[in-house]
């Protein structure tokens with residue numbers, strides 16, 4: 037059947053080469069949420085404007101709150117802390133009180149503020165069929181927030197009117213199958229390091245993220261043999277400031293030293309701060325840890341998985357540099373599995389146990405007890 041679609045012709049919808057594609061619209065949606073702009077989310081029957089609770093400004097929040105059927109979607113764990121029922125399983129849709137202001141919004145969204153901001157309840161959770169935005173749209177909105185490294189708490193307003201000019205529009209179906217981002221090398225240059233003068237840094241970017249990942253190559257590792265490699269996730273606190281709350285800094289330096297000793301290696305420094313939740317959320321997790329929650333529980337209370345990293349970036353960088361097999365410096369068997377799944381053979385796991393302190397003993401024990409790390 038031939039159907040007429042838009043101004044571009046007949047049959048399949050044609051797009052103009054200058055139109056943003058799905059991956060680009062998703063990247064823009066994440067960027068817009070981070071700067072406090074709403075995104076239009078739709079499924080076959082409904083559409084809603086979605087604004088991140090964490091970045092919403094007063095005027096935009098007021099504009100959405102004024103729409104009949106507007107609500108706040110949060111994760112089920114957050115709802116439990118707020119003593120609100122989660123009728124939608126993994127999430128709850130809360131009624132927006134008419135006098136709700138930004139202080140209410142942020143205090144409701146952010147578990148790290150619970151001690152400072154007395155809770156703003158009681159909260160009224162909406163049941164199936166109530167509220168102007170479905171659980172399906174709300175779920176997609178929360179996923180988008182997490183992808184933007186924002187707290188999963190979204191103001192949603194049903195939107196029947198004309199599409200507001202300039203806002204990004206994505207559908208739930210599109211979000212279900214986000215395209216894999218492809219990294220490519222932007223530049224490489226020689227950087228003599230304290231541990232080895234034969235250092236070279238390769239910078240990688242994906243067109244879809246603002247992340248920049250770095251491969252530190254030491255010596256001239258032959259490409260036809262397994263290379264000593266480390267997948268290191270960025271840790272500003274440990275790597276730069278010498279925090280003793282984790283073991284990252286010592287692991288980083290020990291890995292480089294080991295590569296220098298052997299004369300060759302590759303350290304992939306992945307722009308995935310806080311196991312992929314971003315620096316601000318890691319600090320929120322730290323503030324919850326100060327209240328007695330462990331590293332896994334703290335992530336969960338914020339609405340994130342305990343590990344949100346995607347190690348395919350590391351595998352893509354290794355492949356781009358010409359490596360197909362590694363001897364991987366890690367205590368985390370999940371990293372070995374992820375590498376193999378991504379097509380990089382792991383011929384050996386090389387343990388990396390350094391930097392234990394009284395302050396990180398409980399953190400390291402939790403990773404062994406709950407995250408599958410090897411002792």
Ligand SMILES: Nc1nc2c(ncn2[C@@H]2O[C@H](COP(=O)(O)OP(=O)(O)OP(=O)(O)O)[C@@H](O)[C@H]2O)c(=O)[nH]1
Nearest residue numbers: 268269270271282308309310311321331366367368
């Ligand atoms: N969310 C969260 N992230 C943390 C916490 N402590 C450290 N991190 C992050 O965890 C990551 C460190 O993980 P890695 O050392 O790369 O890997 P690993 O899974 O511990 O496995 P190894 O290879 O054995 O070190 C960094 O991104 C840190 O910022 C925490 O308490 N909460």
Ligand SMILES: [Zn+2]
Nearest residue numbers: 271274282284
């Ligand atoms: Zn760390």
